Amino acid sequence: DAGVTQSPTHLIKTRGQQVTLRCSPKSGHDTVSWYQQALGQGPQFIFQYYEEEERQRGNFPDRFSGHQFPNYSSELNVNALLLGDSALYLCASSLDGLLYGYTFGSGTRLTVV
């Protein structure tokens, strides 16, 4: 049973560019959350998608946007990249996160130069 799959695993972008990160949730999961993890820090909540709608977002600017598709897969888009956007971006999926917790992917390491 495949878990959460994220692509790409590593990415280098130039300041000002745009990037799209992709996530395929674990089979049977319908909720996808995105987190940003800076080096040496805990993950910070970006937003959560359920039934193709953004259900909630954390304290991130509008440069961060996302989408969930009918098959529950999701994309995270970041526009006008800043050096400070360099981080590990984690995708987590769940069916009922309170009961079962979240299943995380291995993340996409984004480096902005």
Next chain:
Amino acid sequence: AQTVTQSQPEMSVQEAETVTLSCTYDTSENNYYLFWYKQPPSRQMILVIRQEAYKQQNATENRFSVNFQKAAKSFSLKISDSQLGDTAMYFCAFMKHGSGGYQKVTFGTGTKLQVIP
């Protein structure tokens, strides 16, 4: 807003020994869930153990157990018979239902655990 504090940035333990990682949190909620996640160098966050706040009994999962003190807002993780594969970052996490049904997880800053052979 909820906050989660892990006051031990780094810890080490001899193989086969027992180690306890500390976590405190701040919330005004009564119903919530607490988790410990492990993040090895492979980067994938792995759920270690889960505790429901309304349950007084401490959760146990094989060599992993928690000491949940609701009044003190404390949620420590005990690892018994430490193994080399336990070397990882450990994150304490708090979760509750938000408005509109979303479930937001708040993570601590992590404790880096090194198991020494």
